Amino acid sequence: MAPVPSKVRRKLEWLFLRAEGAFLDDAVLTAEGAHLEPLEARARLREGKENEEALRALEWLGRLEHLERALDGDAERRRTYLEQYGAVGVQRFRAGTETRIYCLSVETFPRHINNVYVVLEPGSALMLDCGSDLPTSRRDLALGFAVVRALFHEDVRYEALDWCVISHAHYDHFGGANAIKRETRAHLAVHELDARVLSGFDERLVVVSKDIDVYLRRAGIDDEKRAELLALYTAHKTMFAAVKVDRVLRDGDQIGPGYRVHHVPGHCPGLICLQVHDVLLTSDHVLARITPHQFPQAITPFAGLEHFFHSLAKIRKVEGINYALGGHEEPIWDLRARIDGIANFHRQRLGRVLEVCDVPRTVLGVADALFGPQEGYGFLLAIEEAGAHVEYLHNLGKLRIANLDEVATSRDPVIEYVVRK
Template identity: 65%
Template sequence: MARVDTKTRKKAEWLLRRAEGALLSDAVLAAEGAHLAPADAESRLGELVRERPELGLADRLEALARARGEVTRSKEYAERYGVAGVRRFLVRGGITIYLLPVETFPHHINNVYLILEPGHALLFDVGSGSDSSRRDLALGFAVVRDVFGEDARFEAIDTAIVSHAHIDHFGGVSDLKVRTAARLCVHELDARVISGFEERVVIATKDVEVFLRRAGVAEDERRKMIALYSASRTFFKSVEVDRALRDGDLVGGGHRVIHVPGHCPGQICLLVGDVLLTSDHVLARITPHQFPQAITPFGGLEHYFHSLAKVRKLDLVNLALGGHEEPIADLRSRVDEIAAFHRERLLKVREICDAPRSIADVCSRLFGPQEGYGTLLAIEEAGAHVEYLHALGKLRIANLDEVARSDDPVILYERR
């Protein structure tokens, strides 16, 4: 079967979430779901499925059509697929996890998790705080009440755990503090980002700028990248963190915090019964973004490889739920795939460095032309792999004399 490109897959998922709005009550559809326009979405989705049968959604679309207006089939559909992207997962011990899909930035979907258990209502991540993020959180809670019959409200959340300090996961904490009495919990290495955000932005921007100069990025491109880096960091103000988490801490009714640095210094997973909430540490389809320790300590591939091995050793994990994309049925196999992907990329980087190369040179040969925020993501990803190989002694600095003489040189690497 033909492979489905990411753009088409995302479009299909976007339309499917909206088409499923047909299963909501009129009251919810008129209020929290007013933006869904399910009839139009279903029509467009049908056209896409006919054009791209490799999406494999024909049966799902047929099941959705049968579920409309028929209570039993509607409930069966909801249990199997969810409604408007909201899905329910039952965990031993009377715990229920709801996946709430949230458009944190245009065309960028995060999974926020609502954990309901005796005595507690917890959120794992809170969205970005953007208008679309707040809209989709409101819709998610409405679906949980309307379709699944839970008395769940955002205002009743007593604990919010931020998985890591990337703004699509934590930007909504300002709303949280205003609208709830929830305790805000963040790993201690990322707590400072949220509670001292203005300071962090200044220092991180300087570190990124130094990295880009040494990577060999031209001045005009550096200015563009720095502007992109700073753009999404202007609308958030520092918020006090109530609890700084450490590896092994317990939250809620006894759910274990697992510190997994790499993608972010304070990245955590949360073990809820036999379900692991992996956030951006392990995702179902893409390999989570990496950046070098030269920008932020506790990032980099060395930490990431150790963190992958750490979750691979966990016993009795029957399901993993990521911060984006779909659930992961086989966590260990997915961890192995991600590790193998990075090992293969390291081999490619070493091959590229058959002659002296800057990180910008490596990036160009690895990824080709990039646009928008992709330019910054690509150079960081290339830098993480070059940094790791250099730390292992697989690459050496080719222009060491020039580096010694210059205050802030472009560094060239070649393989040993």
């Protein structure tokens, strides 16, 4: 059976989330869940051959049957449904003996979903990441906390958190930090290599925009396209104001009731995994289905494939982990196997870059060969991903600059790479 397109999968996940709104009482639906319209969503799940085929391919037909029986008033099926699947974008996991981890599904950008984690145990309420602070992000955080209270019977509120730990300084993970400071009593913590992004955000935005512009020019992108990409990069970010960080984290630190910090640079300089007893919250370091996006060090120090490979190997050696929860997508039940899969994927991509650079190519040319035509933000992501692989191979001496004389004499050179023979 053919794989289900990601667009179709996202649509079905959204319909399940909305249909599960029928578990909530009228007060919560009116206050935090007015956008759900569960009756309509429940009907749409059964509509059309495409939905039926996708549900079968995803093995979700049984979930749909279970949901319909649970919604029809069977209390035991409702309880088991909540334990197995969660509801309305919230799923409960357990760590150690007393710790509950709630995964809140938050739409941080249009059709872009983050997992925000609320970690509870006696005397402690910690949240990992805080969304983007866009309207959908604020909406889903409010709904998530309401669901945790209403369906899972936890006495927890957003405004009463003890800690908000930022896993890394990418906007979908930290953009809500202003609201955390304004609306909660939580202390804000982030790794020391990302603290400057939050506390000196205006400076960071200016500097990184300049660095990206230089990189894109050298990658072979013309002035008009560069201006378009920079506008996309800075969109929404200008509304963030620099914020005081209460604690900077380092590798091996503990926070909350003994949760351990593992520093894993690569995808982002200050990226951390947070070990909650026997569960690892991996953020964007390890994800269940996709491979985390890679940036060249030429744009972001402490990024790049060299750091990423070392960080993967480091996490693979961590003992006592039963499963992992990523910053996007579903749980990772076999963490080491998934790490091996991600490392192999990138090594295969490196091999593909060597193949396409049998003739001189710019980073733009490599991106086009790897990913084909791209539009919008996807174009920028393709350039960065290709650039990270080209940079790694160039640093290893497997690629050389093909137009070195031109680079030596030009003020603003476009660089071409070719396999070193």
